[in-house]
Amino acid sequence: MTDAYAFTPAIGPPRTVAGFVAALGIFAWRRRNVPALLGIAPATKIAWFRFQGVWRAPTVPADLCFVLDFAYPGRWLTSPNPILLAVPLPVTAALSMTNDLHQLFRTSFVLGGFVRSLCGPGNWIIIAYGMVLALTQLVAFAWLFVLAGEQTRLLPTADLARTRSEHECHKV
Numbered sequence: 001m002t003d004a005y006a007f008t009p010a011i012g013p014p015r016t017v018a019g020f021v022a023a024l025g026i027f028a029w030r031r032r033n034v035p036a037l038l039g040i041a042p043a044t045k046i047a048w049f050r051f052q053g054v055w056r057a058p059t060v061p062a063d064l065c066f067v068l069d070f071a072y073p074g075r076w077l078t079s080p081n082p083i084l085l086a087v088p089l090p091v092t093a094a095l096s097m098t099n100d101l102h103q104l105f106r107t108s109f110v111l112g113g114f115v116r117s118l119c120g121p122g123n124w125i126i127i128a129y130g131m132v133l134a135l136t137q138l139v140a141f142a143w144l145f146v147l148a149g150e151q152t153r154l155l156p157t158a159d160l161a162r163t164r165s166e167h168e169c170h171k172v
Helices: 011-031 036-037 042-056 059-071 078-086 086-097 120-148 154-169
Strands: 108-109 115-119
Touching: 036 154, 042 086, 042 108, 059 078, 059 120, 078 108, 086 120, 115 120
Parallel strands: none
Antiparallel strands: 108 115
8 A cells, every 4th residue: 555644534523433432331331230239129120120121122133134234235124124123122112011910021030149030921932033033143144254255254253252242141
C-alpha cells in the first residue's frame, strides 16, 4: 500500500460511539452482581429471575435475523419472516407474567445460592422453539463458513463462540 494515511473528520462519530460502548461495558462489568446482591429476599430474587427471562427471550430471534441477513443479505428477511419469528415473544411474555394464574410456564422455583425454575409445558415449548432457532443459526453459519473466503470466516467463528459462551453463562 503506497497511499499515505489521510485523516477524515467522518471518523469522529464512530470513535465516539466506540468509546461510549467501551465505557458502558466497563461500567456494566464492574456492577454485574448488583441485582443478585440487591435480591436478598426470595421474592426479590424470583422477580429478578422473571425480569431477566422476559428480556432474554427476544435475543434468539434477533440473533437469527442477524445471522440470516449476514449469510444471505436480502433473501430471508422479507416482511413476513421476521414477523413470524417474533410471534412467540409476546406469548412468552404473557405466559411468564401471568404464570401465577395457570402454572404453564414455571411450576415452581428452587432457591439456593441462585434461583432455578422448574419448567412447565409452555416453557418446554419455548425452549424447543429457541433450540430450533439456535440450530438454524448453526446451519447458516456452517453454510457460510464452508462457502466463504478466509477473510469472512472470522465472523461466524466469533459469533458461534459468543453464542456458546452466552449459553454457558445462562444455563437453565
